[in-house]
Amino acid sequence: MSTTVLVVDDEAKLRDYLERDGYTVLEASDGRTALDVATSSRPDLVVLDLGLPGLPGEEVARLLRRNSDVPIVMLTAKASENDRVMGLKLGADDYVVKPFSPRELVARVEAVLRRSRGPRTETTASASYGAGRLRIDTERREVHTGDRPVDLTRSEFDLLAALASRPGRVWSRTELVGRVQGHTFDAYERTIDVHVKNLRHKLGDSPPSEVIVTVPGVGYKLGVERDPDRPA
Structure with missing residues (x-):
């Protein structure tokens, strides 16, 4: 079955390169149309330019x-760290800054689709950590802290699953980029810090953090041990 990509942008080359790689491509030139097409056609992935006429791309992402x-x-000409942080908070799985080559975008699309089709992790299907404080179910892609469910984005879940x-074990930012983004393109190590910040907030892991621990000059580790005999 062909993979369907909705391209919300006016760059014809993107469609050409994606179709050349075997994707079925749907197009929308504005935000309202994009939401209608996404609802009716249920694409496998959305390539979303933030610089849209009418409804802004950020609002399209929020509504999606x-x-x-x-x-x-996400596609954007905005390259600042704050802009990337905002894109990730809106639920973006990747954030591509213009100008970029169509071949790079296709590689990013492939990497995100690989991640969305299965967790890149060696954890068992369900496991408990820190005397039951944290529970991760990789098959259902669910996380609980105590009895409270935690709503994570795909990238946040993949990062937590990698640490768990x-x-x-201490993971460098470069290693985590490969696990979370599916590639190791330059300039994406800082996105790991954003995901960690969001994860800590959602897990209630207030400073000094005990669940996701910063290892200065290296990266991060999961600071709670797995419970070997405790049912998840």
Whole structure:
């Protein structure tokens, strides 16, 4: 079955390159049309330009995230860290800064789709950590702190699952980019810090953090041990 990508942009080359790689491509030139097409056609991934006429791309992403877990690759000319932080908070799975090559975008799309089709983790299907304080179910992609469910984006879940695959093991930002983004393109290590900040907030892991621990000059580790005999 062909993979369908909705391109919300006016760049014809993007469609050509995606179709050349075997994707079925749907197009929308404005935000309202994009929401209608996404609702009716349920694409496998959305490539979303933030510089849209009418309804801003940021609002399109926000509305998509209300009812859908569809992967989103954002396109923008805004390269500041604050802009990337905002894109990730809106639920973007990747954030591509213009100018970029169409070949790079296709590689990003492939990487995001790989991640969306299965967790890149060695954890068992369900496991408990820190005397039951944290529970991760990789098959259902669910996380609980105590009895409270935690709503995570796909990238946040993949990051937590990577850390939990080997509790106590220190992961560099470069390694985590590969696990979360599916690639190691330059300038994306800072996105890991954004995901960690969001994760800590959602897990209630207030400073000094005990669940996701910063290792200065290196990266991060899961600071709670897995419970070997405790049912998840």
